[in-house]
Amino acid sequence: MNYWDYPLITFDWPTQDDIIADIIRGKHRFFYDPAMTLDSIKTNQHLDDMISWANNWLITDGVDGFLDDQRNHYDIANLVKLNMWIDDIRKQGIVKPWLCLDQNDGTFIAATGDSRLRCLEVIPEIKTISTFIATDIHRADLYHDLEPITSLARWGEICQAEQKQQWMFRPLDESCPWGLYWYEYASPLTRNVTPSTDWCLNVFRN
Numbered sequence: 001m002n003y004w005d006y007p008l009i010t011f012d013w014p015t016q017d018d019i020i021a022d023i024i025r026g027k028h029r030f031f032y033d034p035a036m037t038l039d040s041i042k043t044n045q046h047l048d049d050m051i052s053w054a055n056n057w058l059i060t061d062g063v064d065g066f067l068d069d070q071r072n073h074y075d076i077a078n079l080v081k082l083n084m085w086i087d088d089i090r091k092q093g094i095v096k097p098w099l100c101l102d103q104n105d106g107t108f109i110a111a112t113g114d115s116r117l118r119c120l121e122v123i124p125e126i127k128t129i130s131t132f133i134a135t136d137i138h139r140a141d142l143y144h145d146l147e148p149i150t151s152l153a154r155w156g157e158i159c160q161a162e163q164k165q166q167w168m169f170r171p172l173d174e175s176c177p178w179g180l181y182w183y184e185y186a187s188p189l190t191r192n193v194t195p196s197t198d199w200c201l202n203v204f205r206n
Contacts, residue, residue, distance in 0.1 A: 008170050015167075029179075030155075038126075041110050067204065076201060077197040081115070084195075086119045086122060092189065095187055097158060099132050099180065100133050104139065108131075110131075112184060133146070
């Protein structure tokens with residue numbers, strides 16, 4: 001199942017609709033961990049994997065061939081942004097809470113934060129991150145020592161939401177293991193390190 005196919009909900013802060021309260025009416029639950037250890041978060045692509053993937057493309061197809069395949073654009077943009085993100089994290093730390101998905105085995109996948117996870121591979125002094133945890137009602141007791149998140153207002157408070165700020169959520173349905181697959185918001189603290197994909201592609205080409 002491709003969870004990215006689920007509709008994306010966008011809105012400006014604040015909103016009268018409470019997407020978090022709607023989600024937890026069913027089997028899904030959210031918690032907030034201000035200090036999750038990085039060794040519990042899994043990834044399908046480490047920084048070295050990403051660099052090797054790009055180098056292999058460049059060797060076989062050159063810069064133009066690499067860029068001509070639109071399927072590569074997202075990862076190419078992330079390659080360009082990585083140096084910006086690493087520098088920014090070293091200066092001000094990680095600003096935004098992640099969203100981690102409970103894998104039912106004591107580990108998590110970073111649904112929001114995976115790119116930052118690659119950055120932290122070269123910033124070993126950071127060992128914990130703040131994150132929302134998406135799980136279900138049957139595993140909620142495992143998080144009894146964490147704060148349950150039951151409203152969008154509290155979610156926004158943790159993220160220091162601001163007036164007229166753009167927010168995005170990709171909620172799932174009751175057939176899925178989590179109630180939310182991804183979220184993002186336009187923080188003024190990261191505005192300078194979130195260039196457009198087109199800008200990144202032009203930088204890479206030149």
